[in-house]
Amino acid sequence: MVHMTLVPEGELTSPPGASASSVNKSSVNTELAGLIRASSLGDESAFARLYDATAARLFGLVLRTVRDRAQAEEVTQDAYLDIWRNSSRFDPDLGSALSWLMTIGHRKAVDRVRTAEASRRRDTAYEARDQAAPFDQTVEDAHRNLDAQRVRQALDTLTDSQRGALELAYFGGYTHREVAAMLDLPLGTAKTRIRDGLIRLRDTLGLEP
Amino acid sequence: MSNDDIHGLSGAYAVDAVDDVERARFEAHLTGCAECQAEVTSLRAAASELTSTTVTAPPPSLRKSVLRDISSVRPLPPEVEAPTETTETPEPTSLELKRAERSRRAPMRQWLAGVAAAAVLATGGLVWHPWSSDTNTVQLTATQQVLQANDAQRFEKKVGDATATIVRSPSLKKAVIVTANLPAAPDGKVYELWLQQGQTMVRAGLMPTGQANTVLLDGDAATAQAVGITVEPAGGSDTPTLPPVALISLA
Numbered sequence: 001m002v003h004m005t006l007v008p009e010g011e012l013t014s015p016p017g018a019s020a021s022s023v024n025k026s027s028v029n030t031e032l033a034g035l036i037r038a039s040s041l042g043d044e045s046a047f048a049r050l051y052d053a054t055a056a057r058l059f060g061l062v063l064r065t066v067r068d069r070a071q072a073e074e075v076t077q078d079a080y081l082d083i084w085r086n087s088s089r090f091d092p093d094l095g096s097a098l099s100w101l102m103t104i105g106h107r108k109a110v111d112r113v114r115t116a117e118a119s120r121r122r123d124t125a126y127e128a129r130d131q132a133a134p135f136d137q138t139v140e141d142a143h144r145n146l147d148a149q150r151v152r153q154a155l156d157t158l159t160d161s162q163r164g165a166l167e168l169a170y171f172g173g174y175t176h177r178e179v180a181a182m183l184d185l186p187l188g189t190a191k192t193r194i195r196d197g198l199i200r201l202r203d204t205l206g207l208e209p
Numbered sequence: 210m211s212n213d214d215i216h217g218l219s220g221a222y223a224v225d226a227v228d229d230v231e232r233a234r235f236e237a238h239l240t241g242c243a244e245c246q247a248e249v250t251s252l253r254a255a256a257s258e259l260t261s262t263t264v265t266a267p268p269p270s271l272r273k274s275v276l277r278d279i280s281s282v283r284p285l286p287p288e289v290e291a292p293t294e295t296t297e298t299p300e301p302t303s304l305e306l307k308r309a310e311r312s313r314r315a316p317m318r319q320w321l322a323g324v325a326a327a328a329v330l331a332t333g334g335l336v337w338h339p340w341s342s343d344t345n346t347v348q349l350t351a352t353q354q355v356l357q358a359n360d361a362q363r364f365e366k367k368v369g370d371a372t373a374t375i376v377r378s379p380s381l382k383k384a385v386i387v388t389a390n391l392p393a394a395p396d397g398k399v400y401e402l403w404l405q406q407g408q409t410m411v412r413a414g415l416m417p418t419g420q421a422n423t424v425l426l427d428g429d430a431a432t433a434q435a436v437g438i439t440v441e442p443a444g445g446s447d448t449p450t451l452p453p454v455a456l457i458s459l460a
Binding site: 041042051052055057063064084089095099106107110152154166179191 | 286
């Protein structure tokens with residue numbers, strides 16, 4: 001189901017290389033931005049294409065955070081409805097299309113896990129099914145995904161504590177105060193590690209500061 | 210939280226690792242800090258790259274559900290500059306409050322959408338660029354000062370689906386109300402805000418229309434025991450019509 005994921009065809013066939021990848025990335029984002037714009041005018045088929053191009057990214061993020069598959073489907077559905085409703089509010093000058101979509105999905109997932117009931121269910125599900133190492137939840141295609149490989153390499157440049165704090169915050173949905181308590185850090189330290197980790201990630205991936 | 214270290218919250222904010230009050234404070238800060246705006250944008254872009262490590266195909270049934278959902282929902286219109294408001298509000302006395310009022314009317318509007326979303330979970334509220342167009346306002350408004358105050362306290366009340374959150378700074382003697390999902394007042398009526406001072410309810414201003422608002426309350430919030438919301442005839446009343454829609458205790 002490679003065509004269902006946000007993996008540009010060119011990336012799968014061309015040799016690894018950051019420049020090829022970033023060119024593809026920006027053209028993908030331009031295409032996604034066009035689909036969002038068409039959606040804002042009520043074009044449902046454009047939205048369907050937007051969904052097809054991004055659903056595996058967004059669903060994977062949500063599933064990783066809420067852990068429970070049924071809840072992840074609900075949250076993803078809700079996120080796409082928001083994306084549709086708010087498509088006119090997307091401004092390509094203020095960030096990439098993918099970043100906009102993932103920001104919405106992430107916020108929804110975090111909101112879900114922070115409700116008491118959901119976190120109780122999540123804990124049960126976590127015990128039962130997910131003992132995967134941080135940043136290592138692979139699906140069949142993911143290890144062939146050059147994007148993922150690039151991101152993993154970039155993550156390797158973070159210190160362990162930066163990576164640990166970022167993992168708990170981004171995929172765990174914990175607040176920086178909770179992260180500090182979980183990692184036994186002085187209050188205020190976790191937010192610094194999260195920020196430093198993101199900056200390192202950004203700079204290593206060559207994203208515009 | 211002091212303003213010295215609020216910049217340091219950019220990373221936690223970018224990945225939603227903040228609580229509602231921190232989010233409101235940071236968004237208040239963002240409206241005037243172009244540097245943080247750029248940083249948040251770039252850190253969100255970095256964070257979104259992490260999702261390439263968790264790619265998972267959703268079941269085909271989800272696609273059907275999503276496409277069925279959207280077919281019955283109209284996309285929101287773009288945000289356009291609203292016409293100048295003509296609602297009369299009591300003339301603020303201090304310069305600071307005049308500034309707060311002025312910025313609440315125009316550039317703060319976009320920012321308010323963000324704060325309102327922050328005040329309530331899972332409402333479909335959306336925070337993307339809460340700072341939106343106005344990036345040069347460095348002057349902190351009274352509302353921002355309350356939200357960012359070191360001694361800010363938070364009180365929340367849910368009535369049905371609606372949420373009202375009061376953020377009060379005893380040192381500034383001011384309080385801000387943040388509403389979400391507030392149903393429209395009946396035709397010809399408005400929501401009026403009150404501060405309970407001992408046995409007396411003192412007028413604290415009128416709520417603008419709209420289900421999500423952030424409003425600075427008039428009056429001394431430091432000495433108040435509660436914030437009341439009532440439904441009154443247009444223009445407001447001098448005494449509250451009982452029972453109140455909500456009474457939010459400040460204790």
